Amino acid sequence: MTDGESGGAVSGASEPEVVLRADDLAKTFHLGFFRKRVDAVRGVSFSVHRGEIFGFLGPNGAGKTTTLKMLMGLIFPSRGRAQILGRPVPDRQAKRRIGYLPETPYFYEYLTPEEFLDFAGALCDLPAAERRKRADALLARVGLEHARGRPLRKFSKGMLQRIGIAQALMGDPEVIVLDEPMTGLDPLGRKDIRDLILELGRAGKTVMFSTHILPDVEMTCDRVAIVAGGRLRSVGTLASLLSPRVLSTEVVLRPSATPPPLPAGGRRLPSDGALAVELPAGADVDGYLRAALDTGAAVVSVTPRRESLEDVFVREAAAPEGPAS
Amino acid sequence: MRRIAAVARNTFREAARNKILYSLLFFALGLIISALALGQLSVHEDRRMIRDVGLFGVDLFSVLIAIFVGVNLLYKELALKTVYTILPKPIARWEFVFGKWLGVMATLVAQIAIMGLVLALTLMAQGGADAVDAALGKALWLLLMNVTIVTSVAMFFSSFSSPFLSGLFALGVFVVGRSIPDVRALAQRMGGAGGQLLNGACTLLPNLHLFTPSGSALGAQTVSVHGAFVGASYLGWTTAYAIGYSAVVLACAMLIFRRRDFV
Secondary structure, X not given: OOOOOOOOOOOOOOOOOEEEXXXXXXXXXXXXXXXEEEEEEEEEEEEEEOOOEEEEEOOOOXXXXXXXXXXXXXXXXXXXXXXXXXXXXXXHHHHOOEEEEOOOOOOOXXXXXXXXXXXXXXXXXXXXXXXXXXXXXXXHHOOOHHHOOOOHHHOOHHHHHHHHHHHHHOOOOOEEEEEOOOOOOOHHHHHHHHHHHHHHXXXXXXXXXXXXXXXXXXXXXXXXXXXEOOEEEEEEEHHHHOOOOEEEEEEEEEOOOOOOOOXXXXXXXXXXXXXXXXXXOOOOHHHHHHHHHHOOOEEEEEEEEEOOHHHHHHHHHHOOOOOOO | OHHHHHHHHHHHHHHHOOHHHHHHHHHHHHHHHHHHHHHHHOOOOHHHHHHHHHHHHHHHHHHHHHHHHHHHHXXXXXXXXXXXXXXXXXXXXXXXXXXXXHHHHHHHHHHHHHHHHHHHHHHHHHHOXXXXXHHHHHHHHHHHHHHHHHHHHHHHHHOOOOHHHXXXXXXXXXXXXXXXXXXXXXXXXXXXXXXXXXXXXXXXXXXXXHHOOOOOEEOOEEOOOOOOOOXXXXXXXXXXXHHHHHHHHHHHHHHHHHOOOOO
């Protein structure tokens, strides 16, 4: 694990305030007639700091949704405990300050967005006038003003996701937890949700969201936890998770009649008209470029390839199971 | 209170937009109005016929609606996963169950009021304003208390089993509960361990016969919805019984719901 996990709901100036903490959370289900034991989550510990956008990353079946449901009080942990804003889950005072969007949200399809947001606001104990005010503002914020009188059964997947985020924000929560908010959306829908998450981050909210879509994490998250097989594999900032080491360098040349010789370990890459080569880590890139220029070739681009989040994700997800994190 | 009212209002709105419930209501209204034709066929008993068929219609359809809505209520929230959005909000699980129950009860009050109104209008069409008396109102009140228990029992079963099984269990409780005096008589005839077991079951199950007293002997008097019917004290203690029994059954449903994992 990369990060040091700090403790306490409120910490000193040097340490960020922890708003959400999972301590050795584990869940075992007993399924079917023979009560087959399934360990969905096997002791996960992490913390989310105030004001950050925290990505909870893992392949399908990694235990992300089960972990989030334990944090939301929908599932009781078999072991461990969770705290939100210093209070044990599912404390009502803590729930007042959280907004949650479940995975593939299903809402009361006979309600209109206005009615649904009013219902969500009443569950947060808001008076009627405040509910109306917030519903209007949120419908505008998620771009659904035009559909305010339409039943939810007529909403597209993207619209449902947006009304789902709006209902999570009705109580003006400090912490927003979103389970797979971008799944199943087209590129424009994904961008809308991503922009909304970034906007919430800029507004000082703490956002935690689960996903298996890596570009979304790279574009939005301050810190990331990677979970696989019910265990936490890594947690930290993207910079701390990704190695700065150059893995290879891709060089693209406009070739001359006689291309420069490839250094040991180098290989040609398919390209259209140009000469593209991949030089291994530690290769003499400067020497190769000089040799190319000497033959009369022109350099089009030189791109060092460092470790990507995908490399880390694949490595962690495929790694054999270690001790419980 | 605002949270409970919100859940109740939403449950009532769901029922008000449910086409199946409208179909059941229209069937009931059809049955009540058809009593007008049956009344024409009987000799000098038209008013009695309309009242009997009408109250039978209200009884039958209110119980069917109570079981149908009661067994689907919690199950639908889980099957459609709407509960995942609701329970992370600052609402306790017992508040959610109680709000759902209140919503169904509001639906049943509205349905019984509509059916009662149509029955009263049908009686007035046949026999003028005299045809509607306090006994009709008391009979409708007792039927409302009857479905208060039936709804709570249906919700109790639906807190841990499928709608089909919950429906079967609730219907079974209704049938046995309505026949409690007969079952007690059977237990007495049987005697022994079997009789004791049956008597025990009668104590545990709700005595729904209390809510259709017409034709029964209460003390020295036989009460009838067509003549001398039950008094205020009978209405008072049967209402207390219905609320008390429902409270116990609902508390059990809340306890089960409180411990559930929503996977």
